[in-house]
Structure formats: structure tokens, C-alpha cells
Amino acid sequence: xxxxxxxxxxxxxxxxxxxxxxxxxxxxxxxxxxxxxxxxxxxxxxxxxxxxxxxxxxxxxxxxxxxxxxxxxxxxxxxxxxxxxxxxxxxxxxxxxxxxxxxxxxxxxxxxxxxxxxxxxxxxxxxxxxxxxxxxxxxxxxxxxxxxxxxxxxxxxxxxxxxxxxxxxxxxxxxxxxxxxxxxxxxxxxxxxxxxxxxxxxxxxxxxxxxxxxxxxxxxxx
Amino acid sequence: xxxxxxxxxxxxxxxxxxxxxxxxxxxxxxxxxxxxxxxxxxxxxxxxxxxxxxxxxxxxxxxxxxxxxxxxxxxxxxxxxxxxxxxxxxxxxxxxxxxxxxxxxxxxxxxxxxxxxxxxxxxxxxxxxxxxxxxxxxxxxxxxxxxxxxxxxxxxxxxxxxxxxxxxxxxxxxxxxxxxxxxxxxxxxxxxxxxxxxxxxxxxxxxxxxxxxxxxxxxxxxxxxxxxxxxxxxxxxxxxxx
Numbered sequence: 255x256x257x258x259x260x261x262x263x264x265x266x267x268x269x270x271x272x273x274x275x276x277x278x279x280x281x282x283x284x285x286x287x288x289x290x291x292x293x294x295x296x297x298x299x300x301x302x303x304x305x306x307x308x309x310x311x312x313x314x315x316x317x318x319x320x321x322x323x324x325x326x327x328x329x330x331x332x333x334x335x336x337x338x339x340x341x342x343x344x345x346x347x348x349x350x351x352x353x354x355x356x357x358x359x360x361x362x363x364x365x366x367x368x369x370x371x372x373x374x375x376x377x378x379x380x381x382x383x384x385x386x387x388x389x390x391x392x393x394x395x396x397x398x399x400x401x402x403x404x405x406x407x408x409x410x411x412x413x414x415x416x417x418x419x420x421x422x423x424x425x426x427x428x429x430x431x432x433x434x435x436x437x438x439x440x441x442x443x444x445x446x447x448x449x450x451x452x453x454x455x456x457x458x459x460x461x462x463x464x465x466x467x468x469x470x471x472x473x474x475x476x
Numbered sequence: 477x478x479x480x481x482x483x484x485x486x487x488x489x490x491x492x493x494x495x496x497x498x499x500x501x502x503x504x505x506x507x508x509x510x511x512x513x514x515x516x517x518x519x520x521x522x523x524x525x526x527x528x529x530x531x532x533x534x535x536x537x538x539x540x541x542x543x544x545x546x547x548x549x550x551x552x553x554x555x556x557x558x559x560x561x562x563x564x565x566x567x568x569x570x571x572x573x574x575x576x577x578x579x580x581x582x583x584x585x586x587x588x589x590x591x592x593x594x595x596x597x598x599x600x601x602x603x604x605x606x607x608x609x610x611x612x613x614x615x616x617x618x619x620x621x622x623x624x625x626x627x628x629x630x631x632x633x634x635x636x637x638x639x640x641x642x643x644x645x646x647x648x649x650x651x652x653x654x655x656x657x658x659x660x661x662x663x664x665x666x667x668x669x670x671x672x673x674x675x676x677x678x679x680x681x682x683x684x685x686x687x688x689x690x691x692x693x694x695x696x697x698x699x700x701x702x703x704x705x706x707x708x709x710x711x712x713x714x715x716x717x718x
Contacts (some may be wrong), residue, residue: 316643321645339645423630436601
């Protein structure tokens with residue numbers, strides 16, 4: 255078992271969730287209740303990582319984040335770090351390819367909150383923030399938890415993008431999925447088997463819990 | 477994945493990724509001489525080995541070294557023990573504007589490393605890629621292996637390592653000379669071949685699989701003829717002494 259790689263994957267998943275939580279609540283809520291021109295395209299862009307091969311995203315990231323790219327240079331001047339072959343770059347990639355996994359469940363959860371409940375909150379004089387805190391989030395929390403669980407599990411499982419932009423650096427970009435691939439390439443099926451079984455169980459438990467949560471929400475009604 | 481039926485008109489060939497700039501020329505020469513088509517898939521030798529063991533319909537396997545070909549021989553999947561068709565060469569490569577001079581002992585990389593100018597240095601993964609293994613041996617022979625550890629980025633195969641080396645996010649790398657010579661790469665970089673005494677020879681062996689048809693067998697022989705060997709030599713390989 256490659257503990258360094260596992261720790262790195264967990265760290266990546268944690269930071270991805272942390273960054274996406276406020277972003278996805280904001281965007282999910284916006285998409286649930288607001289109508290604006292071009293909304294379909296915004297939703298389409300968010301859903302893109304679901305349908306695009308990881309190689310497409312990997313290619314653009316490799317070109318777009320490189321030390322010669324303007325974004326790469328901008329980031330370097332801002333933070334002193336590089337984006338290609340670094341944890342920062344991997345985190346950026348991870349945030350992008352997890353957008354649909356974080357936003358879509360939250361959007362569905364906010365959509366399920368009846369309009370009259372929100373109107374009641376306004377009538378009671380709750381501010382937008384209070385309404386979010388005391389009315390909306392308590393009603394939408396199964397969606398929020400689902401989104402975070404999916405994002406977490408999906409980050410642990412992401413392979414293609416990491417293979418293309420990571421550079422396989424121990425403790426920096428060598429995630430558990432890459433480590434499994436490496437072990438298979440080196441004909442070390444034993445270690446690959448242990449790590450694969452671990453990921454399989456972990457993902458099954460995560461997704462299973464998400465489904466349980468969804469059932470409970472349906473049973474208890476809205 | 478390649479199509480699962482092999483047609484009569486062409487042979488299905490699996491070739492190491494280090495061959496992707498030399499083989500097209502040889503395939504063209506073969507076609508001119510015989511009129512036969514070949515379908516070539518490029519990839520990592522280890523992956524091909526696994527696919528062939530699982531029944532992938534390749535007729536000829538051009539490995540990047542001896543061990544992968546030999547494993548197929550041991551599993552009795554091949555016609556015979558095959559032939560060494562070329563010796564791989566390494567080269568050190570650096571992006572055109574890196575400001576790092578290329579010297580046979582890589583001393584300028586050592587200096588750049590000490591001065592903190594060397595962010596990343598690319599090689600193929602030495603745990604399984606033949607060119608990565610040879611790159612590691614070279615760096616060990618030059619006494620740079622330990623110092624470079626935290627700066628190494630490892631390509632999944634030597635083609636990806638080359639991509640990494642010239643991406644501008646690395647300041648260089650040790651890759652296959654044959655890839656470094658390709659116009660798409662040499663346009664963006666400076667290249668210096670590495671002295672072959674620095675590493676174990678990269679003996680690239682080919683084997684005919686039991687399913688091999690007539691065209692694959694013809695091509696197998698063609699690869700050892702002077703015409704093909706001359707192309708190998710021109711494109712950054714060494715010719716094996718038989």
C-alpha cells in the first residue's frame with residue numbers, strides 16, 4: 255500500500271471539497287431559482303466534465319497552465335508556485351473536473367425547496383443570509399452532503415487528467431490512482447490488488463451512503 | 477483498442493512509442509517494395525505485453541527492450557526467440573530558451589540545480605519504461621541521481637517524458653534520441669546524444685506472435701535488411717551487431 259499516495263489523494267479530495275462547497279452552494283442556488291439568458295449554456299459548461307474525455311481537459315490544462323502560458327505566469331507572479339507538475343495545478347484540475355459532481359446535486363436540492371417556503375422566509379423578514387442559514391441549507395443538506403461525498407470519491411478515482419498533467423511526483427502529484435497504474439506497469443499485481451480493493455470498498459461505501467441519504471429524504475418528504 | 481479482426485491485406489503491429497518517428501518511414505519503404513499495408517499501434521511495451529497475453533490480435537511486437545519480448549517467448553506465445561532490431565540511444569534535451577548549456581556530463585544541469593533554476597527534469601518512469609531505466613543508470617553514473625530526485629517528473633512512457641521535457645515547465649530531460657530528433661520536437665529544443673557507455677544497452681527486440689501471417693513475417697525480415705537498418709541509424713538508433 256502506497257501510503258504517501260493515499261495521503262496525497264485524501265488531501266487533494268479534502269481541498270477540492272473545501273473549495274467547491276461555497277462555490278457550488280452559490281452556483282447551485284443561482285441555477286435553481288434564477289432565470290437568465292444563456293442559462294442553458296452555463297449549465298452545459300458545468301456538465302462538460304461528465305462527457306468530455308479526461309484527455310481533452312488534460313490537454314488544455316497542460317497548454318493553459320504551463321510556465322510559458324499567460325495564466326501560468328500570472329499564477330506564478332501571484333503565488334510564486336507553478337501549476338504544471340505541482341499540487342496546486344492538480345487541485346485546479348480537480349476543482350474543474352468536479353464542477354458537475356458538486357453543483358448538480360446541490361442545484362436539484364435547492365430546486366426541491368417549495369417557493370412558498372422561501373416566500374414565507376422573506377415575509378418573516380429574514381435576510382438572504384439568514385434565509386440561507388436557517389431555511390434553505392437545513393432543507394437542502396442531503397443534496398449538499400451528496401455533492402461533497404461524490405466530489406470526494408470522484409477525486410480519489412480521477413486518473414486521466416492526473417496522468418496527463420501530474421508528472422508522477424511522489425508526495426506532490428502521484429495520487430493513489432496513478433500509484434495503482436504504476437504498480438500494474440511494474441507487474442506488481444499484489445500491491446496493485448490491495449490498493450484497488452481499498453479504493454473499490456471506499457467508493458462503494460461512499461456511494462452507498464449517498465443513496466441511503468437520498469432515500470431517507472424521499473421517505474420523509476419535503 | 478485495435479480492431480479485433482485482422483484483415484488479409486495488412487498486418488497488425490504493436491510498436492514501442494520510441495519508434496513513432498522512425499517506423500512510418502520504414503513502413504513506407506516496405507509498402508513501396510512489397511505493396512503490403514501495415515497497421516501500426518504505438519504505445520508502452522509493458523501495456524502491449526499485457527494485451528498480447530490477454531489475446532490482443534497483434535502479429536508482430538516491436539518492444540523497447542529485451543525483457544518484455546522475452547516474457548512473451550517464455551509464455552510460448554511467439555514463433556521463436558525473435559531478433560534485436562535496433563539499439564536505443566538516449567539524449568539530453570532542453571527547451572530552446574532554457575539557458576542551460578548541454579554538455580556530455582550534464583554539469584550545467586547540476587549547476588542549475590544548485591542555483592535553484594532547475595524546477596523539473598523529465599525522464600520516463602524508470603520502474604517500467606526501458607528508456608527510463610537507462611536514464612536512471614545514466615544519472616547514477618554521472619552522480620546526479622540523488623540530487624535530482626525531488627525535481628524528477630516521470631512520463632508514463634518515453635514519449636510523454638519528451639513532452640514533459642520540452643513543455644517549458646521543465647528545464648530538460650533525458651529521453652529517446654529518436655524522439656528528440658523528430659522535427660516537431662527538435663524545433664522547440666536543443667539536443668545532445670548521450671554516450672552509450674553510461675548505461676546498459678537498450679536492446680530493442682522484436683518477436684513474431686504465433687498468429688503472425690505472411691505480411692508480418694515479411695516485415696519482420698525487412699526490418700533487418702540494410703535499407704531498414706539505414707533508416708534506423710539515420711533516425712537516432714544504433715544498428716545491432718549480429
